[in-house]
Amino acid sequence: MAEIKDVGRLPADYAANGFYGQDILSVSQFDKEKLAYIFGVAHEMRVLVERFGSADLLQGKILANLFYEPSTRTSSSFMAAMLRLGGQVIPINNVQYSSVTKGESLPDTVRTLESYADVIVLRHPEVGAAATAAHYARKPVINAGDGVGEHPTQALLDLFTIVEDLGSVQNLRVAMVGDLKYGRTVHSLTKLLVNYDVTFDFVSPEILAMPEDVLDVVRRHGHSFRVTDSVHEVIGDADVLYVTRVQKERFTDLAQYDRVRDHYVVDEELMTKAKPHMIVMHPLPRVNEIAYGVDDDPRAAYFRQMRNGMYIRMALLAAVLGKA
């Protein structure tokens, strides 16, 4: 990670933030200092967009947006981030139909694209794909999700939303709700949150409980946590309610699914029991785990979360290209 990649000449006013010319592969790259730096830049990006719409910080730079599996949300977010900084984007969204299906290896595809672009964003169905790409690329690679592996910008935007909405991550009670077993987002967010003053509530059906290795991380950092199977038990205490979808397909016994499904639905009635300044988060897309009636509640943070994703990605793109 110490190697500085080829991102053009260093600007005279460059601040040594440690991101210049780096890949962004995992949340484990981010200590509290680095998080504070990126959140500071992301906040500036928010101010910039709210005031001016866009800037020309990355004018003349090109992002190769390489998606091996479809994700409208994430690809659009990176694209908007690059465009709002004055950069340009080569979108490669349908690799199933492209030359990569002729059997070309990921390293060759990445080395081809970096001959056209200045930075590569990669979404890939296989764990470790981003690290492989980064190993071969001379330009920075940003991981936009590699299978059940990492999706670091999602975890960063989640934490950034907490910071922006609640002011800090001090003395918070965070409830994670739904499918905690397969949910990549709750694992990554938990691993980031253990660095702060947080108490956890893990709310899920037993068969979708938070994995032991994640609980071990929580224990190792000395945080207390509760485990329960109903959101009703935690709603009154939560400062953050992070909701994920409980998928019917996870259940072999559908009767069991029918018994538990309502324990994980957030609706207006449930919200009457919540604190006045808590926030409800969701990585989206949602199906029915948050009722539409909640959307107009100021505590519903999930659309702000989307927008924060753009700010975080603006901050990362600017940082690795030496312009933040």
Next chain:
Amino acid sequence: MAEIKDVGRLPADYAANGFYGQDILSVSQFDKEKLAYIFGVAHEMRVLVERFGSADLLQGKILANLFYEPSTRTSSSFMAAMLRLGGQVIPINNVQYSSVTKGESLPDTVRTLESYADVIVLRHPEVGAAATAAHYARKPVINAGDGVGEHPTQALLDLFTIVEDLGSVQNLRVAMVGDLKYGRTVHSLTKLLVNYDVTFDFVSPEILAMPEDVLDVVRRHGHSFRVTDSVHEVIGDADVLYVTRVQKERFTDLAQYDRVRDHYVVDEELMTKAKPHMIVMHPLPRVNEIAYGVDDDPRAAYFRQMRNGMYIRMALLAAVLGKA
């Protein structure tokens, strides 16, 4: 419609045209005054493009071009319109492969995209989809066709082409030819034309006749019209010949199709009977209803029509974003 949506700060020199921060959902939003305004701006856009190629009126603005069904023509036209005004575009053309297939609702997709973009163009196979999207979106939504519902920018570009090519919509005889039953474009154009000094000829096989509700609109506005089944009867009188395709698939009796098909084909021989300053229009794509030999006739307006589509979309994008 009175609500002004979030399109950024109002420019100091803003002219109160009534489009600022509005959705564009239906031709019924356009009275003669509004049509005159948009056509005036579209004409300026034409001059701008012919003289300078492009401008920076919408610099820093982003369009989310959301197409739930493919339409190269319309999506490219909106894209070109935004780019020629200095704006940028997030194209979302393959939603069948994207997160929206994971079951996400249109309102959630729209609210996600508006957190990245400043204006949304929507093409959707279902009637009413654009209105639904507009209801939930805080940013302006422009309807680029919702099933058999509306496709307002098509109707506007059709009427604009008549104005540009013939100077005005005064004392014109307009013949609509082909499939008048299912043709969304001829319905919308007729509803716009009834506001002007126009006489109609409706030319179609009986099973593809103009629907009674559209004829009622014509009658209610006091216009006279003829109904016939052969273009040969109207060609000598027409100032505008608006041709649409008669699809074989509409006929259960193919012998009937074979009997009538040639009544709706425009070729060089037919054009010898037409007025010297009339125009032939077509929404494209065509198959064989206009012979290629007609293309070089100066009265062939269908490729100018395409270009006018870009000017109309430039005008609308600038208008709703407060920059026209």
Next chain:
Amino acid sequence: MAEIKDVGRLPADYAANGFYGQDILSVSQFDKEKLAYIFGVAHEMRVLVERFGSADLLQGKILANLFYEPSTRTSSSFMAAMLRLGGQVIPINNVQYSSVTKGESLPDTVRTLESYADVIVLRHPEVGAAATAAHYARKPVINAGDGVGEHPTQALLDLFTIVEDLGSVQNLRVAMVGDLKYGRTVHSLTKLLVNYDVTFDFVSPEILAMPEDVLDVVRRHGHSFRVTDSVHEVIGDADVLYVTRVQKERFTDLAQYDRVRDHYVVDEELMTKAKPHMIVMHPLPRVNEIAYGVDDDPRAAYFRQMRNGMYIRMALLAAVLGKA
């Protein structure tokens, strides 16, 4: 070809290079003088990108990037070329899903797109498609490959790579290796190289030998050449080793394939026998015909080749639009 197409007003400082307003359809358009001109401009583009990243030479210009078959590499390269010159791109990559599948003819599609764009790049599976498009288009058309026909920008970037890496095309021994029968790239490159001081080695299995008509061109220009079936025989003499893939599917007798396959693999051991300043080229994608271990050898030119493709396309876009 003498007709000058509509590319806007001529700049005051326009240099009469013969490309202004022209289509780029075939390598046969390029004599030595034109090649020298384009390579000169491409070299300037390289300096420009290495120094500044991008320029605003084509600001306000729009490229319609029309791909009837997928090719991530070529479409991304043209896109990057246009963006690095300050232009914009309308990517049309999925025509199988678009209105062109409704039966629209290529001429109509092209005439529609040119009403939005300033230049059209076309990739099409049928031989002659680019010429057809150019015939109907009033804006310049650049052929990005039409089936087994031409792919002129590939041949130009190949020759440009030789010039950039070896300084000139004087007194060179060029070995072409692999599938010489079906390889469009080796045919086109050979036809360009016969204009220079070059000796050829054609290395292939007998069933994939260079076609007689290409050999005739070589003979007619008075060049000597050798024909062999093993790369080991030519490696020591080659200044340029142009490698293409030998596809298993070309063989009816798989035992024959297994016997010959290793004769066409370039690996580190083979490279120990090559000259110190020769170069290894490949049009990519590769499968296993060049070992990954060769990639770090400074003589491995295939990724530089990709980058040179962008410079050549920048040069051509600027030239046909009168800005080079």
